[in-house]
Amino acid sequence: MELVVRKNELLRELQLFQGIVERKNTIPILANVLIEAKGNEVCMLATDLEVALRSKCAASVGKSGSLTLPAKKLYEILKALPETDVRIEEDKNGVKVAADRFDSRMQTLPREDFPTLPEAAGTMRAALSRDSLREMVAKTHFAITGEDTRYFLNGALFVLRSDSMSLVATDGHRLALVNVAREGSDEAVKAGDEVKVILPKKTLLELGKLLSESEGDIHYERGENHLFFDVGGRILISRMIDGQFPAYERVIPTGNDKDIEFERERLTNAVKRVALLSNERSRAVKFEIDKGKVEVTSSSSEFGEAREQLAVDYQGPALTISFNAQYVLDFLNVVETDVVSLSLKDEVSQAVMKPVGAQGYDYTYVIMPMRI
Numbered sequence: 288m289e290l291v292v293r294k295n296e297l298l299r300e301l302q303l304f305q306g307i308v309e310r311k312n313t314i315p316i317l318a319n320v321l322i323e324a325k326g327n328e329v330c331m332l333a334t335d336l337e338v339a340l341r342s343k344c345a346a347s348v349g350k351s352g353s354l355t356l357p358a359k360k361l362y363e364i365l366k367a368l369p370e371t372d373v374r375i376e377e378d379k380n381g382v383k384v385a386a387d388r389f390d391s392r393m394q395t396l397p398r399e400d401f402p403t404l405p406e407a408a409g410t411m412r413a414a415l416s417r418d419s420l421r422e423m424v425a426k427t428h429f430a431i432t433g434e435d436t437r438y439f440l441n442g443a444l445f446v447l448r449s450d451s452m453s454l455v456a457t458d459g460h461r462l463a464l465v466n467v468a469r470e471g472s473d474e475a476v477k478a479g480d481e482v483k484v485i486l487p488k489k490t491l492l493e494l495g496k497l498l499s500e501s502e503g504d505i506h507y508e509r510g511e512n513h514l515f516f517d518v519g520g521r522i523l524i525s526r527m528i529d530g531q532f533p534a535y536e537r538v539i540p541t542g543n544d545k546d547i548e549f550e551r552e553r554l555t556n557a558v559k560r561v562a563l564l565s566n567e568r569s570r571a572v573k574f575e576i577d578k579g580k581v582e583v584t585s586s587s588s589e590f591g592e593a594r595e596q597l598a599v600d601y602q603g604p605a606l607t608i609s610f611n612a613q614y615v616l617d618f619l620n621v622v623e624t625d626v627v628s629l630s631l632k633d634e635v636s637q638a639v640m641k642p643v644g645a646q647g648y649d650y651t652y653v654i655m656p657m658r659i
Contacts, residue, residue, distance in 0.1 A: 288352030288377045290324040294368050294386065296344040297329070301362045303500070303521070304333040306493055307340055308358040316400040319355035322375070324348045332404065333358055334524075338489050339404050340497075341522040354382055355396050364391060404524055407508045407515040413447060413476065415505045417518075419467040421498040422648055423454040424491050426465050429617045431488040432458035439530030442485040447507075449476045455535050461614050462538050462653040484514060485528035497521055539653055540637045543630035545603045547581065548643060551627045554583075555619040557595040561585045562612035564593040571657050572612045574629075577605040585612075608634050609657040615640075618652045 304320055312318050312335075321332040329346040332339065354377050361384070365373065368386045376383040381392045432440050443456040448469070455464040476482055486494075494516060498505070501519025508515040509527075516523040561572050565585035575582040581599050586592035608631060619627065624642040631638050640652040 288322075288324050288354055288375070289350035290329055290346045290348045290376075291372050291374050292329055292344065292346040294365055294371055294373050297346075297373060298362070298365045300331060300342045300344050301358065301365060303342060303493075303496060304331065304340055304358050305362060306489075306496065307335055307338055308333050309335055310359055316355065316396050316402070318357055318359070319396055319401070320358040320361065321353065321355050321398065321401045323353040324375075325351045332401075334402060334404060335489075336402065337487055337526050338493055339524040340493065341524070343520070352377060353398050355398055355401055356382055356384075356393055360393065405510055405513050407517075407522070408510060411482070411509045413507045415452065415507050416467070416469070417498055417501065417503060417505050419452070419469075419648065420505055421495065423452070423465040423467060424495040424498065426621050426648075426650055427454050427456040427463040428488065428491045428495065429621075430456040430458055430461055430463040431491070433488060437530075439485055439528055439532055442487045442528045443491055444532040444535070445484050445486050447476050447482040448480070449478045455532075457533065457535065457538070460611070460655050461617075462535060462651075463618075464535065464539070464651045464653075466649040467647065482509065483532070484509060485530060485532055486514065487525060487528055490514075490523070490525035494518070494523055497523060538637065539651060540630075540632060540639060543632045543636070543639055545576075545601075545606070545631040547576065547599050547601045547629045547631075548626050549581075549597065549599060549629065551619055551622065551625055551642075553597060554627065555616065557583045557597055558612050558615050558619070561593045561595055562616075564590045565612055569657065569659070570612045571609050571659055572615070573607055573609045573659070575605075575607045576601065576603075576631075578602055606631070606634055608638065609659050610638070610654055611657060614654050618654075622650065 323330045328343050330343040332341050371386050373386045382395050384391045384393055427443055431443055443454050446453040451468050453466045497518040506517035514525045561583045565571055566587040573584045581597045582594050584594040618640050622642040624644050626643040628641050628643050637653050637655055642650055
């Protein structure tokens with residue numbers, strides 16, 4: 288195999304593989320990227336057997352062929368090179384990677400060892416709005432647990448309907464749900480039907496990166512055991528998590544009758560400041576709610592205590608409720624509205640946070656109170 292490619296074009300694609308490829312792997316070939324040169328392009332593929340990415344860029348191909356190279360080391364070499372043409376050439380002693388006066392020879396692993404991945408069959412195909420999907424991923428991915436033995440919680444539930452789509456994630460302490468309307472129609476989902484799949488956390492993180500890089504609609508396809516996202520010509524392939532996602536609708540309280548609205552920025556800053564003196568293990572902050580004001584407080588035997596008062600338009604009964612500060616901040620950091628609402632029932636029931644005046648999506652964040 289022999290090809291010449293612009294450094295920046297190849298680097299841009301290889302950067303997207305870095306989150307997929309594991310440097311330390313029990314299967315050595317999974318640390319490599321498969322490179323195939325043909326026609327006037329070079330195609331790349333990397334996988335950890337759960338998530339995979341196919342990508343390509345323009346190249347001048349002198350000799351067609353395929354080989355594998357260590358994905359992270361190749362990326363580091365390209366990053367260190369000046370903006371120029373890069374030559375990749377295979378011979379009996381390995382793979383030569385050269386540019387300008389730089390010359391290197393990298394070890395390869397047999398192309399035959401690289402796992403075979405499924406191709407999209409074109410059966411259940413739907414067009415999704417890139418902006419909507421990006422919003423959904425950004426507002427839910429942090430609520431997925433990473434180490435739960437209940438493996439179905441290590442992902443987010445994606446629900447596709449003919450006129451809307453939802454993404455929901457929970458770790459048992461909080462739940463993030465985004466609903467977005469869909470325009471137009473396709474044959475993938477009939478009116479009244481719901482197509483549900485659980486997407487692994489890593490899939491969502493990699494999808495989020497791709498969505499910020501591309502333009503235009505996303506094409507989504509569901510296979511027998513895999514999902515395919517065509518994002519601007521790059522194909523993200525993901526295994527589905529096989530399991531029954533919890534009935535999330537039951538977790539969302541309907542009887543919360545105490546509503547408080549906050550200036551988002553003021554609440555964010557208050558929680559950040561007060562949390563500095565909270566217990567490092569629990570990260571608990573108290574919301575002491577009374578007529579016209581909310582005091583955000585914290586205390587720990589090790590550091591001391593802190594409080595900050597916020598003026599609010601509230602005339603209900605006084606109550607005190609505690610939350611994990613990081614859970615509150617995770618929500619506040621991803622909403623764009625100037626005002627957010629907190630709905631409560633009492634000190635021990637689930638609270639609901641929502642952005643006020645959000646355009647284009649419905650975002651519900653359920654957070655369990657802490658008992659201190």
